Amino acid sequence: MSKQGEDESDISEEFSGEENEEWDEDISDEDDVIDDDEEEEEEDAGQLEEAGRKVEQLSKRVLEDKESTDQPPMKSVRMGKPDLYRPPTNEEMNQLKETENLFQSSLFRMQIEELVSEVTPKNKKSPALDKILHSLNEMVMKLPKTDSKELTDQSWLPSTVKVPIQQSPYQVKGHFHFAPPTSMKVVGSYLLGFCTKPDMNVDVLLEIPKECLQAKDYLNHRYHRKRALYLAYLAASLDNQDLFTSVNFTFFHQDCNKPVLLLKPSGKAGKHYTIRLHACPPEGFFKPNRFHPNKNNIRSDWYTGKGQDQECEPPTPHYNNSILVDMMMTEHLHHLFSLSADFPAMREGLVLLKVWLHQRELDTGPGCFSGFLMSMLLSYLLSVHKLSKAMSSYQVMKNVLQYLANSDWTTQGISLASSVTTEDVPTLSDFHQAYQVVFVDPTGYLNMCADMSTATYARVCHEARLSVAMLEDKSLDGFQVLFMQSVPFVHKFDHIFHITRVPRLRLVCEHMDLQHAVMDHCGNYLMASLPSILQLLTKALGNRVNLIGVKGYDLGQWSIGDDPPGLKDIGRLTFGLLLNTEFSSSVLDKGPPADEPQAAEFREFWGDKSQLRRFQDGTICEAVVWQGNNIAERRLVCSQVIQHILNRHANVPKSIINYLGGHLDGLLSHPSLQEGTAVPSVDDKLPKSQAQGKKGKRSKNIPQEQPLDPNQNPSSHPGTGDEENVTVMRVYNDLCRIVRGLQDLPLNVTSIQGTSPVFRYAEVFPPRPSQMKKTRDMTVMHGHIQVPVIGKPCPPFVPALKVICHMEGSGKWPEEADAIKRVKAAFHIKLGELLHKQHGLVTSATTGHVDIAMGGFVFRLVIAYHREVNILKLERTTEGLLRERDNVASRELERETVMLPRLTSALHGLQQLYSSFSGCLRLAKRWVSAQLLHRHVPDVMVDLLVAHVFLQPQPLTPPGSPAVGFLRFLHLLSTHDWKVNPLIVNFNGELKAPDLQEISNKFTSCRSQLPIMFIATPTDRLTSHWTRAKPTAQILQRLISLSQEALKMLELQMLTTSDGADFKQAFRPPVDIYDVIIHLNPWNVPRRSEGVDYLKLKDCRDILTDEGVGQGGKEILPVVDFDPVHMYLEELEDTYGDMALFFHDPCGGLYITVLWKPPAFTSKPFKVTTLNGRAPDLDQSGEDLMMIPNVAAILEDFHSLGKGLVKSVDVKRERPVVR
């Protein structure tokens, strides 16, 4: 101990002198509290005094140590160079070493200290609180006795207060009157100094005097009723006192039979602390063995009102436990106090673990893993020598997590009781029979995990396992992911579902024959049915899921004049599924062979879903087959399983199960397909005036719009584009094979790599194969190339899928950039010819690429020569030295032919690893484009962010569904501190810890030169190539605030809204901030059908269909990559880029929004260089001529530049010119 103490003090001294002082104060303060208690509570004095003395000794020792180590004072000023090399003292060596041994790193250690000081209270407040506690004590002790009344007669209670528990059945024997408590003690974390923010509670335990109780009060809820009445009377007398700003009730750990009184002290103390009043039976009043888990203390005849045989009363373990908890409170306090006395790291370690629990929402709801349980666990681990008192807080934390990761309290519970047991103490197996999770307290009678469900416990173990792995991963900032990042329920689980009407569970209990359990839980049908429901789910889902979570509900506080909230006020019970993506989407559950006895059981379990099936290996087995026509539907197989099983076994109808897994699928299904069948259409019936533009008769010719309802046909899922992705990849692979096998090509092809977004699964709507036959109405040039014609609506959009094709090096390649261009053009022509001749493909070569129509897609093959980048870079210095320098052209080429292919293949690999990657990425892309920011952020940036979500999911696991991945993308975007931290996308784990360190050092040292959004990848470590030009700081800020909004909205929708919630809401952009809106003519927006809220145009084709094609029509190359909106935007940006920003959603956006740039809207003097788009200011007052933007003319130019495309220009608000 002494050595540890010495180190401790001298380290904290060294790190920050203040810290240590506070710590000392802390201890002496505890001392004070204890002294106070001693004055008040004579009975307890003995034990506490002893403990207090120990604490005193400890603090003295620490003080002495401090003095002795004060001698060589460490300098806290920054060391200069000579300081670094001065000879080390012994202590310093020890300390440096110790940090390495006891903590992961010195940074980790300092972070822990900062965190602890942040979440624990500063001691200054405790005197104020102590004063209040004193007056509370006086006040309570002075309360008068009341007359004895029947328990059922509650008329004596003041009318300002209602009894804080549900009393059913109401009739119960017994008398009650109020008398001041025999003692009033501060218990729990406040006294021990383990309090953590937020909600710091001071637990005060009131001992109900013997005279108020009767011997048989343990029976039939009598104790609970009396306890509630006792607190109710107290509440009424404490209400309206100056001492407290509010007096409320709440349920202790959401247990509906355990109300506690919450007092918010007035003044300074109330800012941080809440006083919780508990009541407990007098010590020794009940015999603990009355509450053996096998014993019955609720008589069924009383509970059900019917007579029943006394012999077969079912045991009531949970009821028993709830009384035991009250009885053992003081005992537990003493236990923990004696433990913490000479265990210096316990406080810090415990605070860390409590923060850990809180971040994972494990310490809320009924049966939670509370801080108290955690401290008991520390005590257990000490007793089995898994911890030692000399350990540092880091080691305590790590060892506890390690223990939890490998523990199993559902089958091998643990006990703090000494092994010498008397006969009436229950054995571990007794506990296991009665409860699901077992951790027995020091007395041996109480299971501290009685209410904990297997789901909660499994979650704790799961989180501990993850955390241990994170601590061991050197490339992670363990501190951040363990303690600083929260793990919200909706982010943690891939799919969640609600049972939307909790009262319905009452029927479930009836259906599943759980009456005894309901009685045991004093009518809490939720707690009674939860284990069985969980068991059902676990069995039905099997290896489809890794973890099932239940969201802890919170009944909240209520004012003492109100009736206590009941289970019906919870509204909904929320489950979460962590999918095992390997099996979760399988459509078949294979059962045992038909002739084996288990087959009957299997049939019983699955009901009519079970069928006999013959398998390929010849066996005939029972099996369940689920509906799954496409990938999107298969992703939701779990939903079918749950609905079926809960309906079959628990009588939960489908209508109250709200399954959220595919709630964002609608945004990825092509709207024109959601309708079921594409509407046949004929182009030439298009009204002529409409197509030619805008002769003022527009009103008549406005296209008829029919809203589409995505939920029209729920039986067949419209798909989320996964199949389309597969089709494109298949055709692309065919093309690659063909190109590699071409004969007569002068040089060999070394590599072929697609670089369009679709090849990295990043196209929001992957192209669908389109019909490419010649029809009557098409205008065709060169015999096989369709071209767009003015006067007709813009042809459907066919993207050009870019493929980079590297040719082998050869001495024949020229050495001049211009000549290389020509040779490449010649290659394009040659490739086109050969593909046409040898494979009959329709091709069209141009100087920069060759377009190839194949399988309904158009591929744009671009030849690349690996030396071209270097040749472009070459420049000759004045001394005649040839050197390579980046320039615009070379960078562009390098990006297109080197970096993009590399990135594409990395992302392609990611999709092979995580099947939901594509869906998530496309949702993210869709959102960015729907927020009109597509032109302002690089396309690849979104790819990289989503890749990061998958590659570094800690503290979570990689997302198992697109929707949850999208949620985490928004979270990453909104919370990452771009100014301070680089975002490192570590593909394949290529970057090791030193590399990461180097990147982050480099980043810190030259932050100002680097782009605002810095993203590093293994191949682009220090330049953040992709985000160099865009986004700007303003756009990033906008992106962040939009993502915060969207995230808030989605989380709320997922947790609270019922069926039919409109999840598209987050994808609708706010347009009120923009100055001008340019409305486009939908006929000429080729991608109009992709809009979030798509309205179908009558008589217009959105995708190429077979309609109107004769048999054997000649194959042609359709109009490819022709998007007038894109070209219009480019022109606008080139022309007015320095005056305004333009925003547009490429996925079906029918308008462009314009935001004037403030710098452009200032008046400037007449100068040759700043004249563009300006006119003299006619309103000016000054002498000199000032120039202001010629807004009216610019607005007309918007029209002129986009003739035929622009419908109207709408000025939302005038931007005043700064003069």
Add this chain to the structure above:
Amino acid sequence: MKKTTASKTSEEPDSFVELCREFLVSGFSAIPVKFGSACLACQLLYFKPHQVRGTDDSRPADRTLFVLNVPPYCTKDCLNRLFSRCGKVEAVLFCERPGGQIHTTDDTSTFFPRSQEIRTFKVAYVVFEKPSGLRKAAGLKLSEPFVLSTRDQPVVTGMRKWCQRYTQDRPDVAELQSELDSYMADYDKRKQEELEKEKAQGEEPDEEGWITVTRHGRTPGAPRTEAMEKKALKREKKKRSRRELMNFYTFQIRESKREHIAQLRKKFEEDKDKIAAMKANRRFRPY
């Protein structure tokens, strides 16, 4: 016809036309122009005689008009039409910014244009055949805005332009091939000549007896590039380090130990700074 909100009364064309009549700021006059006859608002062209230091053959000082704020859709034909009323126009030259590179379209190659169309507000130089044209133009006043796109000579924009461009971007393969062939033939010839010249240099001493080392002579030299120099440097370094022993002398061992401790200390200091920064940013609030 168009729903455009003319924001202020003062910006209506009439007032601009009036303004232009008297407009004279640092030598510049102004003319209002508008895109189509139906447009309400107009842009202003600012112009004055071109003044330049030195001589410029394509833009002679006495015959060239310097025009500013030319809208992107304004073509050479438009300016030609506008200024022909003052005298015959010899040429119209466009420039991205005053004094910048002149934008040329008369390329030798039809398929590999050297420059892109200018899509911002640009600068124009209107060269008249006679100095009298310039003198007239300098005092040019219009009674109403000049219309750029007329029925007879429309300026192509919007859908029509994009459709045309799509068609232009699909060249006739045979024509393209023949241009490529002729270019490559030229290129090969040029390279061949260079090669022969170099070879000749490499073999024959000049008048003082020196022989230039080229890559093609009898004894070809390494190319003088940065990469090659770096490589040589690296090789040298490697050679030297191989000869040295790292932990032979006591002082070397002591040094390395000292270095280790210094590293630890340095890291410790860095961490402290980091913590201070984090603390300043309130980064220790877990929730």
